[in-house]
Amino acid sequence: SLFGLPDQAAHERVLFATDEQTGLKTILAVHSTARGPAFGGCRFWSYGNELAALNDALRLAQGMSLKNALANLPFGGGKAVILKPAGEFDRTALFAAFGRAVASLNGAYITAEDVGTTTGDMRIVQQHTQFVSGIPRDGAFGGDPSPKTAWGVFVSIEAGVRLHLKRDTLEGVRVAVQGLGAVGWHLAEFLHKAGAKLLVADVDAAKVARAQELFGAQAVHVNEILAADVDVLAPCALGAVLNAGTVPQIRAKLVAGAANNQLATAADGDTLHGRGVLYLPDYLVNAGGIVSVAREFRNEGEESAVMAEVSQIRDRVAELLDRIRVSGNTPAREADAWARSKLVAG
Ligand code: NAD
Incomplete structure (x- = not known):
């Protein structure tokens, strides 16, 4: 189903966004906002076809709902995928367009790094939306999760x-x-x-x-x-x-x-x-990364507090x-x- 995975609760919303100038094709999947805004990274990947990209976005977004819930974070689950353009592309312009797509959801979805995306990409996204995390800060924890x-x-x-x-x-x-x-x-x-x-x-x-x-x-x-x-x-x-x-x-x-x-x-x-x-x-x-970017997003605590929270996974x-x-x-x-x-x- 375009609305969710078999035998699972449907996703709250799924945004397909394109930008002709940059070649951006992105899918932003918001699985659940029951616990708070949907938080999950952005994957940049060469998919075999568009349905494979949709399936990945839906599965990963749902996984984020479960991950954030088990980690007791006040966030729901979401994920974005960007389909890697086949030919030449301007990475800065592409991630700027992605930032605008994230901004259009008005905070229902917060993004960060995932496979194929870097702290540099997130800095570009940050120029277009506040709903991004995983960006190194002077004198404070944060950045690469x-x-x-x-x-x-x-x-x-x-x-x-x-x-x-x-x-x-x-x-x-x-x-x-x-x-x-x-x-x-x-x-x-x-x-x-x-x-x-x-x-x-x-x-x-x-x-x-x-x-x-x-x-x-x-x-x-x-x-x-x-x-x-x-x-x-x-x-x-x-x-x-x-x-x-x-x-x-x-x-x-x-x-x-x-x-x-x-x-x-x-x-x-x-x-x-x-x-x-x-x-x-x-x-x-594997919730350590989201614990880190979630704390960074809320500007809460310091490195030792983040590590202590991540260590709770052991319990x-x-x-x-x-x-x-x-x-x-x-x-x-x-x-x-x-x-x-x-x-x-x-
Ligand atoms: P990465 O792209 O940095 O590393 C993946 C590594 O796997 C690369 O070195 C790649 O060469 C290698 N690889 C690819 N295909 C392989 C194969 N067939 N056999 C052996 N190695 C292969 O990604 P990452 O950030 O280290 O993430 C790894 C996994 O963990 C991903 O599935 C990601 O979704 C997940 N994850 C990452 C984070 C995070 O904080 N980065 C958080 C949660 C989950």
């Missing part, structure tokens, strides 16, 4: 290792990191410092080589990283990596990573669970495991129900 996202994933892995693998520290724990981008790189650094043994894969060979050099990581082919013989798998690249083809091959006992929408379908979460793999839902563990992982013990649900289904129960005015 990726290190905060990585910290949230790291504390989740720590909690999962302690509670599910029954190991007190990450010393010697084998972790496969898929994708050494903005989040994956910081995560690898945190894991290395904690004594974990890293196996890494990225389509960018230079990043892999740096991880080998700096973290003593073992390089794994991109087609083999999901099936690596490890304790923990951290998908930090693409969505839908946990699917009917990959789930039977996963050897890790714990899956926790930054990538959004890791489960291709809810059934894949059931299969993982059936195989004894603990999957920590992406929108629970939520423990709470999720407690809830599962009571309900008998899989973690994915339990987190979904928990988040949806919070999709109400705060």
Whole structure:
């Protein structure tokens, strides 16, 4: 449906905006404003077709509603995607036009960085709307949310290792990191410092080589990283990596990573669970970035307060495991129900 995803609550509004001069084609999806304005980043991506872009916007916006609710933020969920123009384009003019599209929603949607967008892009957006975050400020925290996202994933892995693998520290724990981008790189650094043994894969060979050099990581082919013989798998690249083809091959006992929408379908979460793999839902563990940009937007607190709030994700992982013990649900289904129960005015 153009109005929402199958079997899910419809999105409140979806704006398709174009700008002939710059070639902008963007979709801004507002899933829910029940808790407050819809907050979620802007993805800049080459989509195979326009329906794929719409599907991505709808799925990501809904994920933001669940993520913001579980993180107890006074924000709803939304997301924007910009379809990367096929030919030459003026990036500044394109993001200026995007800023005007965000402004047209009068605060129902607040944007920030996501895959393919930078703090520089958000500075341009800021010239056209106040409803943007993730911009570095002199003498105050803010800007690139990726290190905060990585910290949230790291504390989740720590909690999962302690509670599910029954190991007190990450010393010697084998972790496969898929994708050494903005989040994956910081995560690898945190894991290395904690004594974990890293196996890494990225389509960018230079990043892999740096991880080998700096973290003593073992390089794994991109087609083999999901099936690596490890304790923990951290998908930090693409969505839908946990699917009917990959789930039977996963050897890790714990899956926790930054990538959004890791489960291709809810059934894949059931299969993982059936195989004894603990999957920590992406929108629970990767909320560190939105916690950071949300605080920045409200001009609240300082770096240490942001880190303390991000670290609370560790407690939520423990709470999720407690809830599962009571309900008998899989973690994915339990987190979904928990988040949806919070999709109400705060
Ligand atoms: P990024 O673009 O900086 O990094 C992605 C990395 O994955 C790149 O290094 C890329 O080369 C690599 N990659 C692409 N295809 C791959 C493949 N098939 N195998 C292995 N590596 C591959 O993005 P990011 O900001 O680090 O985000 C990573 C994921 O986390 C995304 O799904 C994003 O939506 C999600 N996420 C990011 C944040 C954040 O704060 N940046 C917050 C929440 C969720």
